[in-house]
Amino acid sequence: MILQQLSFIDWLSHHSLACPFKRYFGYDCPGCGLQRSVVSLLEGDFLASFKYYPATIPLVFIIIFTAFHLKFDFKVGASVIKFAFLGIAAIVFINYIYKIYTHQLIA
Amino acid sequence: MSDEQQNPPQNNPIDLNKPEQPNTPPSGFGPITPPPFQQPPPFGQFGGMGGQQNLPNATVALVLGILALPACCFYGIFGLIFGIIAWALGGSDVKKYQLNPTMYTESSFKNAKAGKICGMIATILSLLFIIFFVLIIAGAITHPEAYDRFFKGFN
Known part of the structure; x- marks a missing residue:
């Protein structure tokens, strides 16, 4: 079972979709790093996941939380989702500015 | 015959009048028009039934x-x-x-x-x-x- 899982992750890491933006224009888009980040998260490497794309862990959290919220209907669920979403949007934006600023766009 | 002939004319006016009363269709449609106005209450009732x-x-x-x-x-x-x-x-x-x-x-x-x-x-x-x-x-x-x-x- 574990072997199967590992081979799946291995397969995933070699079959991630190439970013069309990066392919044509040569620099990262705001979503670049998300797939590598998800793969490292599946491998259990939280630090690498954060380094590839800081918004992945909050994104996974908000998606799981939304699923639970739609199922069980928490009282403050909607406002939690709102603020978490705002925070994630800020993380994505700041991450991209930071990448530009530190010249990481062209890898 | 003449009476009979007279009667029908009398009846006709009455018949005409009867239609005319409904024919003052405003009054005829009057009773019909309220339902549209009453439609909102049913909605309210529907909501009030607990069927949110x-x-x-x-x-x-x-x-x-x-x-x-x-x-x-x-x-x-x-x-x-x-x-x-x-x-x-x-x-x-x-x-x-x-x-x-x-x-x-x-x-x-x-x-x-x-x-x-x-x-x-x-x-x-x-x-x-x-x-x-x-x-x-x-x-x-x-x-x-x-x-x-x-x-x-x-x-």
Whole structure:
């Protein structure tokens, strides 16, 4: 079972979709790093996941939380989702500015 | 015969009058028109029966609004599409709830509102990125050297 899982992750890491933006224009888009980040998260490497794309862990959290919220209907669920979403949007934006600023766009 | 002939004419006027009374159709339609005015109460009663519904698009708006954020890749266009759809669906549901607060559940209203706001944020973010891309491409075409300096550093 574990072997199967590992081979799946291995397969995933070699079959991630190439970013069309990066392919044509040569620099990262705001979503670049998300797939590598998800793969490292599946491998259990939280630090690498954060380094590839800081918004992945909050994104996974908000998606799981939304699923639970739609199922069980928490009282403050909607406002939690709102603020978490705002925070994630800020993380994505700041991450991209930071990448530009530190010249990481062209890898 | 003459009496009979006279009678029918008399009857006819009466018959005509009878139709005419309904024929003052305003009065005839009068009783019919109230129902449309009474339609709102049935809605209220329906809501009051405890049959509160979820807003139809609240869940879809919320899910689309959240998915719009990871969809920011692919030129920001998918993020823009998802965001705008979530914004529109959430907005229409919020309006629907405000028109008829008793008919829909409050939790679905909150979801719709959250979906609307998430869609709004995603739309704004995607728009920012798209504007940024256009500026960068324009800059790369018109000032290649400055572009290189800006993105590759001074190495």
